[in-house]
Amino acid sequence: MIYKVISKKEFTGFIDALVRSNSSFAPRQVDRDHHGNPVYQFQQVQSVDDIAFDYSATASSAKHFFLPFREELSRFLFHGNDWEQQITYEANPVVLIGLRACDISALNILDDVLLNGHFPSPYYLARRKNTFVIGMDHLPLADCFCKSMNHHTVTTGFNLFCSDIGDHYYLSINSSKAFNFLREFETRDPNFDDNCMLVERRKLIQNGFQTEIDVTALPTILDIEFDSPVWEKWGDKCLNCGTCAMVCPSCYCYSLTESFTPNLKAASREKELYSCNLVDFAVVAGGHNFRPKKGDRLKYRYYHQHRGFAENASQQICVGCNRCGRACLAGINPKDVINDLRMEKESCVTCVSSSPRKI
Amino acid sequence: MAENMTQHRVPFQRLKIASFDFTSCEGCQLQLTNHEATLPDFLGLLDVRNFRELSSERHDDYDIALIEGSISRQDEVERLLKIRKQAKILVALGTCACFGGVNSLKNRFPVKTLIDELYPPMNIETLAVRKISDLVTVDLSIPGCPVNKDEVERIMVSLATGSRVTLPKYPVCMECKAQLNTCLFELGEICLGPLTRAGCNAVCTSGKTPCLGCRGPAEEINMASFLELVKERGLSLDDLQEKLAFYNAFEPWQNHEA
Numbered sequence: 246m247i248y249k250v251i252s253k254k255e256f257t258g259f260i261d262a263l264v265r266s267n268s269s270f271a272p273r274q275v276d277r278d279h280h281g282n283p284v285y286q287f288q289q290v291q292s293v294d295d296i297a298f299d300y301s302a303t304a305s306s307a308k309h310f311f312l313p314f315r316e317e318l319s320r321f322l323f324h325g326n327d328w329e330q331q332i333t334y335e336a337n338p339v340v341l342i343g344l345r346a347c348d349i350s351a352l353n354i355l356d357d358v359l360l361n362g363h364f365p366s367p368y369y370l371a372r373r374k375n376t377f378v379i380g381m382d383h384l385p386l387a388d389c390f391c392k393s394m395n396h397h398t399v400t401t402g403f404n405l406f407c408s409d410i411g412d413h414y415y416l417s418i419n420s421s422k423a424f425n426f427l428r429e430f431e432t433r434d435p436n437f438d439d440n441c442m443l444v445e446r447r448k449l450i451q452n453g454f455q456t457e458i459d460v461t462a463l464p465t466i467l468d469i470e471f472d473s474p475v476w477e478k479w480g481d482k483c484l485n486c487g488t489c490a491m492v493c494p495s496c497y498c499y500s501l502t503e504s505f506t507p508n509l510k511a512a513s514r515e516k517e518l519y520s521c522n523l524v525d526f527a528v529v530a531g532g533h534n535f536r537p538k539k540g541d542r543l544k545y546r547y548y549h550q551h552r553g554f555a556e557n558a559s560q561q562i563c564v565g566c567n568r569c570g571r572a573c574l575a576g577i578n579p580k581d582v583i584n585d586l587r588m589e590k591e592s593c594v595t596c597v598s599s600s601p602r603k604i
Numbered sequence: 605m606a607e608n609m610t611q612h613r614v615p616f617q618r619l620k621i622a623s624f625d626f627t628s629c630e631g632c633q634l635q636l637t638n639h640e641a642t643l644p645d646f647l648g649l650l651d652v653r654n655f656r657e658l659s660s661e662r663h664d665d666y667d668i669a670l671i672e673g674s675i676s677r678q679d680e681v682e683r684l685l686k687i688r689k690q691a692k693i694l695v696a697l698g699t700c701a702c703f704g705g706v707n708s709l710k711n712r713f714p715v716k717t718l719i720d721e722l723y724p725p726m727n728i729e730t731l732a733v734r735k736i737s738d739l740v741t742v743d744l745s746i747p748g749c750p751v752n753k754d755e756v757e758r759i760m761v762s763l764a765t766g767s768r769v770t771l772p773k774y775p776v777c778m779e780c781k782a783q784l785n786t787c788l789f790e791l792g793e794i795c796l797g798p799l800t801r802a803g804c805n806a807v808c809t810s811g812k813t814p815c816l817g818c819r820g821p822a823e824e825i826n827m828a829s830f831l832e833l834v835k836e837r838g839l840s841l842d843d844l845q846e847k848l849a850f851y852n853a854f855e856p857w858q859n860h861e862a
Contacts, residue, residue, distance in 0.1 A: 275784075275786060276786040276790075276791065278786070278790040278791060278792075279790065279791055279792030284786045284790065286784045287784075288784075304784075304786065304787075305781065305784050309782075314781075314782035315782065481826075481828075481829070482826075482829050482832075483826065483829070484775070484777075484798045484825075484826050484829055484830065484833075485774070485775070485822070485824060485825075485826060486774070486775050486777035486778065486797075486798045487774055487775075487777060487778045487781070488777050488778075488781055488787075491777075491778060491781035491782065492781060504758060504761065505761045505765060506642075506645070506761075507642045507645035507646050507648070507649060507757050507760075507761055508642075508645035508648065509649075509761070509764070509765070518782075520774075520778070523773065523774045523778070524773050524774070524822075524823045524824045525773045525774075525823065539826070572781075572787065574787070574789055574798060574833050575826075575829050575832075575833060576836075
C-alpha cells in the first residue's frame with residue numbers, strides 16, 4: 246500500500262477526469278423520503294458534480310455491479326440435430342466511487358465465496374477485475390453496526406480508499422492502476438500532521454457508533470438456539486418479500502431458469518438473485534418444500550449471515566451495514582433479532598448441576 | 605393448417621388456440637399482438653383457430669381457449685360453458701378473468717341503481733361480476749392488467765414444448781428492488797407490492813405509482829403483517845381497503861365490514 250495526500254480541490258479534478266473518461270457509478274440522491282431525508286443509490290454519473298460526496302448510505306448496496314440481479318449465463322443454439330453452447334464472460338470496465346468500508350468488506354467476502362472456493366465464478370471474476378473501486382470513509386449512522394462485525398475499516402479489496410482529513414483526503418493506494426491514474430494530479434507524501442489527522446479521523450469513526458451487537462460466540466449461540474421460539478416470533482412478521490437479500494451487499498444466493506426463445510431455435514440459462522425468505526427457496530423437484538415455515542426461512546438467513554457455511558470457511562458474511570434493517574417493512578433487523586436470541590439464553594433459569602455422575 | 609415441426613428432434617404441433625372476450629377492454633388480447641420483434645416467432649407457435657385481434661377466420665376445433673374478461677351477463681355464462689366443453693386447456697387471461705378485475709367495482713352497488721344511473725330508459729340485463737373460476741374449471745391463470753407479453757410468450761413456449769408452466773411465486777418487491785426504486789412506503793404511500801405476485805417487472809412502482817395488485821396475491825402472503833405495517837406508519841386504512849378492492853384480487857383477505 247502507498248499513502249498519499251491530496252487536496253479536496255485536486256481530488257475533485259481527479260474524480261472528474263476519471264468520470265468523464267469511464268463508465269462511472271457513484272452515490273446520487275434519487276429521492277427524498279416522507280420525513281424529508283434524502284435517499285441515495287449508486288447511479289451512473291457523467292461528471293463530478295453529479296456525485297453526492299456527503300451522502301449517508303445508499304438504500305441498495307453496490308453488489309449488483311458484480312452480481313447482477315438477473316444475468317444470462319449461457320445461450321444454447323440448436324441447428325439440425327446438433328447444438329452448441331455459447332458462454333461469454335464479458336464485463337465492461339466500470340469505475341465505482343464512494344463505497345464504504347463495509348461495502349468493500351462485503352466484496353472481499355464475496356471474493357472468498359465466489360473466487361477462492363472450489364468452484365470460482367468466471368462471471369463474477371470478470372466483473373470484479375474490471376471494476377475500479379474507490380472507497381470513502383464516513384461517520385457511522387445511528388444504526389450502523391459494522392464495528393461489531395469488525396468491518397468499519399478495510400485494508401484490501403479496493404483500488405483507492407479516501408479518508409476525509411479536513412481540507413485533504415488521505416489516500417490509501419492499493420493498485421498500480423490507481424497509482425498511475427494519480428500521477429497526473431498533485432499529491433504529496435503524508436507528513437506527521439496528516440498521519441495524526443488520519444488517526445484522529447479513525448478515532449472519531451470508531452467512537453461514533455451508537456449501535457452495537459454482541460456477536461461473540463454468535464455461531465455457537467445460533468446452533469444452541471436452533472429451536473428457539475424467537476424464530477417463529479420474527480418469522481411471523483416476515484412478508485416473504487426478499488427485500489433484505491436484494492439490498493444486502495453480501496447475499497449471493499440465486500435461482501436458475503432455462504427457457505427456449507419463441508422460435509425454439511435457441512435457449513437461455515438465466516440466473517436471478519434470490520432470497521432464502523422467499524416461499525419457494527427450498528422447493529425441490531417434485532414439489533417438496535424443505536422450509537415451508539416463515540420462521541425457518543428467516544432462521545436460515547441468519548444462519549448464513551451470522552454463522553456462515555462451509556463454503557466460506559464458516560465466517561460471518563454480514564458486514565453490519567443494516568441496509569436490510571432499514572429496508573424491511575416488517576421491522577425485522579439484525580440488532581433486535583440477535584439481541585432477542587441472546588436474551589433467550591441469558592434469561593435461562595435452569596440450575597446446572599455441578600458435575601455429572603454416572604449412575 | 606396444423607403442420608408438424610420439430611424442435612431438436614422432438615416433433616411438436618402448433619398450439620390450436622382460440623381467444624374469447626367477455627366483460628373486458630380487450631386490452632389483454634391486443635397485448636398479444638404487441639412485441640413486434642418476436643411476433644412472427646410467437647405466431648409460429650400457434651395455429652390460430654379463432655382470435656379476432658389476429659385473424660378473421662373462425663373455427664371451432666381449438667385445444668387451448670384464452671378467456672379475457674369477467675362474467676357479467678347470462679349469455680356470457682352460457683358462452684363460457686360451451687367453450688369449456690371444447691377446450692382441453694382453458695386459460696384465464698388477464699386480471700378480469702382471474703379475479704373479476706376493475707369491473708368488480710360494480711358489485712358495490714345494487715344492479716338496479718346501476719341500470720338507472722347508466723342506461724336510464726333501458727331495461728338492461730346484467731349480473732354481478734364474477735371471475736371465470738366461479739363458473740368453470742380454470743387450467744391456467746395468466747394475471748395482469750394487461751398481461752405481460754413476455755410472460756405469455758414464455759408460457760406458450762412451455763405449452764408447445766411440454767415443459768412446466770410457472771409464474772413467479774414471490775412478490776413485486778423483488779423486481780422493484782432490482783430496479784433500485786425507492787420504496788413507496790418510504791414516500792408515504794400504501795403500495796400492494798409486498799402482497800402482489802411479481803412478473804410485471806415492477807412497471808407501476810418504477811413510475812412511482814403504488815402497486816394496486818393487478819397480478820393478484822403472491823404465494824403465501826402475510827396480510828396480518830402487512831396490516832400492521834399500514835397501521836404502524838399511520839397510513840389510511842380506507843386507502844388500503846380501496847386499493848385491495850381495486851381489482852378484486854384480494855377478496856379472501858378483505859375486511860368486508862370496513
